[in-house]
Amino acid sequence: MFSKGQLIFGILFAITFIGILFYAYLKDSKLHKKYYKGSLWILLVFIGFISSIAAIKFILGY
Numbered sequence: 001m002f003s004k005g006q007l008i009f010g011i012l013f014a015i016t017f018i019g020i021l022f023y024a025y026l027k028d029s030k031l032h033k034k035y036y037k038g039s040l041w042i043l044l045v046f047i048g049f050i051s052s053i054a055a056i057k058f059i060l061g062y
Contacts, residue, residue, distance in 0.1 A: 002010070
């Protein structure tokens with residue numbers, strides 16, 4: 001499988017990578033709130049559209 005050194009490296013890499021991603025997200029959080037204000041509604045409309053297509057397919061039996 002993996003050696004002990006490879007497992008340690010993988011775990012430390014994953015922890016460091018997740019930490020850097022979290023730090024970058026917190027740093028850009030203010031900009032996200034400013035520029036992506038209405039994106040939740042777009043996501044909900046997209047999910048509703050895909051759900052309606054699936055419902056029509058299920059009802060018509062294709």
